[in-house]
Amino acid sequence: MGVLQYVVRNDAMKKDPPEIYSWQVIFLACCACFGGMLFGMDIGIIGSVLKLPPFIAAFDIPTDKKDAVKAANLSANIVSVMQAGAFAGALIAEPISNRWGRKLGLFLVSALTVVGVIFQCASSGYVGALYTGRFISGLGLGAATMITPTYVSENSPRAIRGYLVGFYQLFETCGAMLAFWIDYGSLLHIKGNAMWIVPLAMQALPAILLAIGMCFCYESPRFLARTDDWEKATRVLAHVRNLPVEHPYVQGELAEMQAQLDEERAMIGGSSFFDLQREMWTIPGNRKRALISIGLMVCQQMTGTNAINYYAPTIFTDLGIAGNANSIFATGVYGIVKMVSCGLFLLFLADTLGRKRSLMWTGVAMGIAMFYIGFYVRFDPPKTGEAVPPAGYVALIAVYLFAAFFQFGWGPVCWILVSEIPTARLRGLNVSYAAATQWLFNFVVARSTPVMLTTVGGSTGYGTYFIFGSFCFAMVFFVVLLIPETKGVSLERMDELFGVAELHGVKGIEDLAGQAEMAPTYLPGQNEERARERKGGNVHIEDKDTMA
Numbered sequence: 001m002g003v004l005q006y007v008v009r010n011d012a013m014k015k016d017p018p019e020i021y022s023w024q025v026i027f028l029a030c031c032a033c034f035g036g037m038l039f040g041m042d043i044g045i046i047g048s049v050l051k052l053p054p055f056i057a058a059f060d061i062p063t064d065k066k067d068a069v070k071a072a073n074l075s076a077n078i079v080s081v082m083q084a085g086a087f088a089g090a091l092i093a094e095p096i097s098n099r100w101g102r103k104l105g106l107f108l109v110s111a112l113t114v115v116g117v118i119f120q121c122a123s124s125g126y127v128g129a130l131y132t133g134r135f136i137s138g139l140g141l142g143a144a145t146m147i148t149p150t151y152v153s154e155n156s157p158r159a160i161r162g163y164l165v166g167f168y169q170l171f172e173t174c175g176a177m178l179a180f181w182i183d184y185g186s187l188l189h190i191k192g193n194a195m196w197i198v199p200l201a202m203q204a205l206p207a208i209l210l211a212i213g214m215c216f217c218y219e220s221p222r223f224l225a226r227t228d229d230w231e232k233a234t235r236v237l238a239h240v241r242n243l244p245v246e247h248p249y250v251q252g253e254l255a256e257m258q259a260q261l262d263e264e265r266a267m268i269g270g271s272s273f274f275d276l277q278r279e280m281w282t283i284p285g286n287r288k289r290a291l292i293s294i295g296l297m298v299c300q301q302m303t304g305t306n307a308i309n310y311y312a313p314t315i316f317t318d319l320g321i322a323g324n325a326n327s328i329f330a331t332g333v334y335g336i337v338k339m340v341s342c343g344l345f346l347l348f349l350a351d352t353l354g355r356k357r358s359l360m361w362t363g364v365a366m367g368i369a370m371f372y373i374g375f376y377v378r379f380d381p382p383k384t385g386e387a388v389p390p391a392g393y394v395a396l397i398a399v400y401l402f403a404a405f406f407q408f409g410w411g412p413v414c415w416i417l418v419s420e421i422p423t424a425r426l427r428g429l430n431v432s433y434a435a436a437t438q439w440l441f442n443f444v445v446a447r448s449t450p451v452m453l454t455t456v457g458g459s460t461g462y463g464t465y466f467i468f469g470s471f472c473f474a475m476v477f478f479v480v481l482l483i484p485e486t487k488g489v490s491l492e493r494m495d496e497l498f499g500v501a502e503l504h505g506v507k508g509i510e511d512l513a514g515q516a517e518m519a520p521t522y523l524p525g526q527n528e529e530r531a532r533e534r535k536g537g538n539v540h541i542e543d544k545d546t547m548a
Helices: 011-015 023-032 034-049 053-058 065-100 102-121 127-155 158-165 167-189 194-201 204-214 221-226 230-241 248-268 273-282 284-302 305-318 324-348 355-379 390-407 412-420 424-455 462-482 528-533
Strands: none
Touching (some): 011 158, 023 034, 023 127, 023 158, 023 204, 023 230, 034 065, 034 102, 034 127, 034 194, 034 305, 034 324, 053 194, 065 102, 065 127, 065 424, 102 127, 102 194, 102 204, 127 158, 127 167, 127 221, 127 412, 158 167, 158 324, 167 194, 167 412, 221 230, 221 248, 221 424, 230 248, 248 424, 273 284, 273 424, 284 305, 284 424, 284 462, 305 324, 305 390, 324 412, 355 390, 355 412, 424 462
16 A cells, blocks of 8 residues: 555654555455445435435325425434434434444444335335335434444554544545436336335445445454453454554553553443443543534534535525436536545645644635525525526536535544544543434434425525535634644544543553664553553553563
C-alpha cells in the first residue's frame, strides 16, 4: 500500500513503519464497512421505490393533489419506521458488542437485516408487514452504525485512521448509488409487483457480504485488551500491523493501550453500567467528548443531506425534472457524485487536510448551495410542461455540489471523530449515543421533510432549503469553538488532547516507532496507585520505571 505514503501527508505517516499500511488492515476495513452499505442501500432504494407505480398501487398511496399531505404522511411513515428501529439498535448494540465483541455484533447485524428484508418483500400490500420488516432491518442498521466505526477505528493505524473509518461513509454512498440504479433498472425492465420487490430484496446483499467478510477477520485487539486477553490482543495487533510480535511499534502500541486502561480503571474503578455513566459524565474531558459526539450527529442530520437522500426523486421533480424515469435517473447521478466525492476526500484530504478544516469549509459551502436552491424555488419555480430555465439547471448543479461538499466534510468526518476521540472504556458507549442521536434526528428529518416540502413557504416548500442552509452556516461556529484537530493522534493519546491524562513516562508508538531494538513491555497495573492518588483530576504517568 505504498501509494498511501504519497497521498497522505501527516507527521505520523513519516514516523511509523511502512509495513503497517498493508492489505490486512484495508481488507478488514472493507469487510466491516459493508455495514455502512446497508444504510446506503436503504436510503437509496426506499426513496425511489416510493415513486414506483406498482408500489403506490399495492399500498394504496393517494395520488390526487388534494390528498398530498396524506400521501406525504404515509411516505414519511414508511421511511421513518426504519429510523425508529435503528435508534433502538444503536443503543442495544453497545452492551452486546462490549460483552461479546465487535465481530459477533456484526454477525448479528447481518442476521437482523436479512430477516427484515424478508418481511418487506413478503408484505404484499400489507403496510403493517412492511412496517415490521423495516423496523427489524432498522435494528440491524442502527447496530451497524455503532459497531462498524468502532471496530475499524480500533484496528486502524493512527496515520490513516481517518481514511479507513471513512470507508464507512464511502460504502454508504456506494450502496446508495447502486440502489438508485437498481431502482432505475427495475422501473425500465421489470413489470408488476416485482418492480418494487426486487429492489427491496437487494437490501440483503450487503448483509450477506458483511457476514462472509467477517468470517475472515479477527476480533478488535483493543476489545481483547479491554477484556484482559493480552496474549490474543498481541497476536491480533501484530497480524493487523503486519509486524512481528516483538517489534517495537507493536510493543509501543500495547504499552499505550495498557497505560490508558490502567488509568481509567483507577479513576472510577468498576465497569458496571452506572460506573461507566459516572466516568462519562463526571470527568470533564470525557463529558466534553460525549457532548461533542452527540452535537456532531445532530449537526450532520440538520444539514438536510438525508432529506435529499430519501426524497431525491421528489426534490428533482420539484426542480423541474419531469417523469419518474428522469427523476430517478437524476437521483442515480446524484449517487455517483456522492461516491466519487467521498472517495477523493478519503484518499487525499481526510488525514492530510484534517478533520476541523474539512468541517469548516464544507459547512459554508453547503449553506450557500442550499440557499441558492431555496431562492430559485421561491422566485422562479419550475412550471409543469415548460422547459427548465437556466436558473433551474444551476439549482440542479447546486444539489450535486451540496452532495460533493457533504462528502468532503460532514459525511465521513463525523463518523471518524466520534469513533476516535472517546477513551477506551467508553468508546462503545460514546459511539452508541452518537449513533442513536444520528438516527433520532434522521427520523425527525425523514418524518418532517415531505410535509415541509408541501407547506413551508407554500406549495413550493422553498423555506425547507433556507432552514437547512441556516443550520449549515451555524455549524461552522460549533466547529471553530469546540472541535480539536485529531489527525495523526493515536487513540490512546486522545486522553492527553482532552486533558484527562498525560502519558509522560510511557514509551508508546510516538517514542518507539523508529527503533530497531525490541521495546520492553509495559506491565499493566503499575500506575494504578499513582492514578488513584490523582483521582478527580488529570492523571500524570511520569515514572521512568514503568517499562520493565
